[in-house]
Amino acid sequence: MEVLSVQNLTKSFDKDDAAVNDVSLAVEQGELFALVGESGCGKTTLLRLVAGFEEADRGTIAINGDIVTDDGYSLKPEKRKVGMVFQDYALFPHYTVGQNVAFGISGEPASYKKQRVKEVLDMVGLHGFDDRYSHNLSGGQQQRVALARALAPKPKLILLDEPFSDLDGLLKDQLREEVRNIIRRAGATALFVTHDMRDALSSADRIAIMRNGDIIQTGTPRELYDNPENLYVANFFGKINALQVRVKDGCFQMASGCIRDVKNYGDGDYLIGIRPENVEILSSCAEKCFKATVKLAQYFGDHQQIHADVGEGKNIVIHAHEKVLFHEGDTICLNFDPVKVHVFQNAEA
Amino acid sequence: MGKERLQNYIGKYLSGWGLTAILLVVIIGLPVYTLVYEFFASPPDDAWLHIRDTVLTDYILNSLGLVITTGLLSLVLGVSSAWVVSVCEIPFRKYFEWLLILPLAIPTYIAAYTYAGIFDYTGPVQYLFERLFGVEFMYFDIMNFWGVSVIIALVLYPYVYVVARSSFMNQSASLLEAARVLGSSSSRAFFRIALPIGRPAIIAGLSLVLMEVLNDYGAVKYFGVNTFTTGIFRAWFSLGSAGAAINLSGLLMIFIVILLTAERLQRGKKRIDEGARTGRRIKRYKLSGWKLFAAFSACFVPLLFGFIIPVIQLLFWSLSTIRDVFTTDFFVLMLNSFGLALMAAFLAVLFALIILYAVRIHRMKFYSLLAKVAPLGYSIPGAVIAIGIMIPLLTFDKQIIDFFESAGRETPGLILSGTLFAVTFAYVVRFLMVAISPIDAAFKKVGIELDDAAKSLGANSSKTLWKINFPLVKSAALSGFILVFVDILKELPLTLILKPFNFHTLSTKAYQLASDEMVVESATPALIIVLIGIIPIIILNRLMSNNA
Ligand SMILES: Nc1ncnc2c1ncn2[C@@H]1O[C@H](COP(=O)(O)OP(=O)(O)O)[C@@H](O)[C@H]1O
């Protein structure tokens, strides 16, 4: 069942281009859904629309099958029963951890409240923190309080805005794992936004990629990695070389050689993306390779990063794991496995 | 869903809070509507023509003259003392820093008649001279324009001092030190760097002085200097002409609008607080000889004449009449003053909270504008507000009485005008700003996402205000409450016009006694006003040092 269903949602602020532009997405029961995009692409706005803090210009939002936003109608945020974890946590500074967590549990007897607060704090690993104040807690702890507070009223859907952006290093890795487990254990459905693909890859069941208010592609991490719709999506998984090439006579035509078109794309112009680690340096040049000149070689211990000119002024970045060191001016022979190349039909840079 | 949709649509622009805020602002505007309407609508009457042809020039010249003389004097006193405490090392410097604000606790009218008493034929100056030199002191008449200018400046210069001090202290040490390394003398550094940088803030402080000068009635009246304010009183009470009072008020407001506009323009786009502090404090000049004496005097003279002398005189008078003071009448007086001030201060804080919370809920330009318009009464002199409220209330009461008379019933007397309702309302109009500014600053510190978080946890607007916002702005609301309370206690012109017949507060009683040649008897209520007036100074000083 769909816990969240968003259809053709559009929202513009005073400017001409919409912050959220005709967005549709669906989040299934129990799913962890990540929304990934660069800063300013409209992620927070989309979350705030779902939470009811902003009013949509057009489109509908349904939570658990109930329409909460529809053409001029917008259910108040306090009636939506959606949990939200804010980017800077928004813990109430005058309340203790326990009071923060209890805030959203209403209409229940005091004994239940107390028990539920304990339960949720245990769940996030903050047993016995009830009487502390948030300003005495570390960033990671504050975040877990925010999560506990959002989970306490047992919302159908929980929204998280950049949940890991203020944390760093090891803490961030641990917390990603932990948050994922907590949400799973709570049986909640979550929609979270981030600008860092690693956050999404390590926690999300499905990912939607956003750009300038549009959703470009939705899928499982695997699907997105294997079949990115365009370079923008592919870029989120790390550096990728973009080359404009022509396929002719069953061959990718490079300035200095040809690579066989084993996948049979057929003749035409293509934009292809090759990851630096998928470019192979051959010890000698065979028929199925192309030549390049090293422009810059940097040694990083486990690999060398080589910037090479492949002719016609086009540059390519290679991560070489060979023992031999390369130098500026060297001529090298390159090859790539056509299977590992992303070919974008819509030749969009 | 049709009805729900309509509700939803309306809810975007309006809520219980929004509607209440709009109503409050509309009601608060009453004196302005009266003023504007009557100013343009009512034809000139004989009283106005008489005033116009005889004393109007006097009013204009005296008001303008006072603005210039007190303005210049306050600038000199405020800026020089601020410069000394900021960059010089003098004895008791730390104490001067806050002592120099104390004169603000003395209302202008109290300072005026206290000095009048000091220089009187029977006063201490005269007495000392006779004792010391055995001759009669050449009588020194201070009861004129120049006398009142000096006295007003002596108690109002702290408005300039406070902003100048914070500007000088915030200016980075390196800036001034750079000037010194480049060979500037200290005075050159002052005139070429510190003063130009501090100018916008200092002028803003000066405009507060001038607003107070134009608001003053007691001091100028006592010294026989006729200004717009005394003119309004004369038109209203002696000539019984609402039209003339309105016309004078209108002219005074035009004058004030010009002043405030000029202040705005000089400020430009610069922010008032330069905030360019770079950690390091200025290394203070070590002074000696006549320079030290001059620097010390720059701080001690304003304090001595602005606070110490008048307070000692008041204490002296008060002690000499202490037996006659603590009568039931006096306690009634205290009760009146405190009751009224508590009531109005509570309402002002309540209104401020409602209006500012509506801004927070709706997050629209319209509501922010509302919160900017609501406190404008602060720049309208008390006498003008009083007239603007009195006229519609009198009209209302007259309608009611006419109605009862035509029905052949017994008339109910005055219902709104000349009652405590009118005074309380006028206090709120005049002092709402004093409640709004600290609360607004506190609200701005509470992140809006806290409200969103509360909403996402199912709290409606009222619960969010009560559980989240109010606890976090509580201490600011308390400061606002105290500040309004004290301002009301000191207030004179508005209270004189609107108070019920035979009803007195500490300020009106003190003023009445002093006007009736009973300056000595007036000292105790005056002293209470002054002592209570010290409280907000301590609060403000603490607020400022917290910000620094
Ligand atoms: N309250 C607002 N008023 C005006 N513009 C806004 C507001 N909130 C966001 N925007 C604009 O909408 C766009 C998307 O912002 P946001 O949703 O915050 O992006 P993200 O969270 O992806 O960084 C930005 O261009 C931003 O400037």
Ligand SMILES: [Mg+2]
């Ligand atoms: Mg964001």
